Amino acid sequence: xxxxxxxxxxxxxxxxxxxxxxxxxxxxxxxxxxxxxxxxxxxxxxxxxxxxxxxxxxxxxxxxxxxxxxxxxxxxxxxxxxxxxxxxxxxxxxxxxxxxxxxxxxxxxxxxxxxxxxxxxxxxxxxxxxxxxxxxxxxxxxxxxxxxxxxxxxxxxxxxxxxxxxxxxxxxxxxxxxxxxxxxxxxxxxxxxxxxxxxxxxxxxxxxxxxxxxxxxxxxxxxxxxxxxxxxxxxxxxxxxxxxxxxxxxxxxxxxxxxxxxxxxxxxxxxxxxxxxxxxxxxxxxxxxxxxxxxxxxxxxxxxxxxxxxxxxxxxxxxx
Numbered sequence: 001x002x003x004x005x006x007x008x009x010x011x012x013x014x015x016x017x018x019x020x021x022x023x024x025x026x027x028x029x030x031x032x033x034x035x036x037x038x039x040x041x042x043x044x045x046x047x048x049x050x051x052x053x054x055x056x057x058x059x060x061x062x063x064x065x066x067x068x069x070x071x072x073x074x075x076x077x078x079x080x081x082x083x084x085x086x087x088x089x090x091x092x093x094x095x096x097x098x099x100x101x102x103x104x105x106x107x108x109x110x111x112x113x114x115x116x117x118x119x120x121x122x123x124x125x126x127x128x129x130x131x132x133x134x135x136x137x138x139x140x141x142x143x144x145x146x147x148x149x150x151x152x153x154x155x156x157x158x159x160x161x162x163x164x165x166x167x168x169x170x171x172x173x174x175x176x177x178x179x180x181x182x183x184x185x186x187x188x189x190x191x192x193x194x195x196x197x198x199x200x201x202x203x204x205x206x207x208x209x210x211x212x213x214x215x216x217x218x219x220x221x222x223x224x225x226x227x228x229x230x231x232x233x234x235x236x237x238x239x240x241x242x243x244x245x246x247x248x249x250x251x252x253x254x255x256x257x258x259x260x261x262x263x264x265x266x267x268x269x270x271x272x273x274x275x276x277x278x279x280x281x282x283x284x285x286x287x288x289x290x291x292x293x294x295x296x297x298x299x300x301x302x303x304x305x306x307x308x309x310x311x312x313x314x315x316x317x318x319x320x
Contacts, residue, residue: 002280004029006088013082015042043318048078161280168287175199177242183209211237261291285317
């Protein structure tokens with residue numbers, strides 16, 4: 001399956017008053033879209049709205065619904081602060097639109113001259129769901145794939161694409177572990193990166209688990225990291241202390257979180273993509289230049305384009 005965003009329409013959403021942003025050239029979806037602008041111009045709002053609209057396909061998940069005063073509301077706060085938002089998609093060559101109007105109606109409809117699609121209403125504290133063929137296929141596929149293991153050593157074609165979002169604040173926090181945790185990568189329809197302050201779930205725990213349980217995949221990942229050219233730095237596991245060690249060109253060693261902020265940013269983005277990216281996915285990246293020296297910005301951009309040639313995906317990023 002291939003998913004591409006064709007456009008985003010917003011009315012009264014933060015700094016975006018009444019705009020339509022096209023992600024196409026001559027009607028064809030672009031593989032790389034760069035949104036530039038000053039602070040407060042609405043760049044992050046664009047990414048947040050796109051992510052929230054895709055999350056509507058998981059509105060069945062009770063974790064996405066909260067209740068206030070007996071009234072059920074979805075937890076996509078950015079949508080609750082927006083009058084109207086809509087994305088037009090191209091899914092395997094078919095146009096589909098997903099849009100949000102002020103509650104209580106959340107609607108997704110396929111653009112084929114009709115209004116049939118997902119309609120979510122609060123009816124006696126229950127949510128009704130009616131789907132078009134395309135919407136139903138995608139909805140069912142999400143249900144089938146959610147929480148299934150991902151094997152990053154091969155390009156899996158049996159798992160549908162996903163939406164991967166990297167907010168602007170990305171860093172490796174100091175973590176320590178006293179035992180090895182099973183860090184199996186599970187499919188998520190909408191994945192949002194978060195900084196981990198605990199050992200379980202962190203990139204460090206993930207690499208240690210691979211070294212212990214999946215040596216072939218571990219070699220694949222370590223080779224990938226060592227090719228990133230962090231001024232000759234290489235990565236290995238110190239099993240006695242359950243930590244990832246970084247060896248510098250002069251032979252000294254330090255911990256993973258002692259990498260420079262720019263190196264951390266590159267490692268987080270590329271390693272998370274390498275372990276989660278499904279062909280045909282959409283990647284949302286806020287502030288690509290975050291903590292990056294100009295040389296590192298160029299290196300990150302080149303690595304993203306190289307990865308895109310290996311595993312096709314649509315990249316939408318923001319920059320100042």
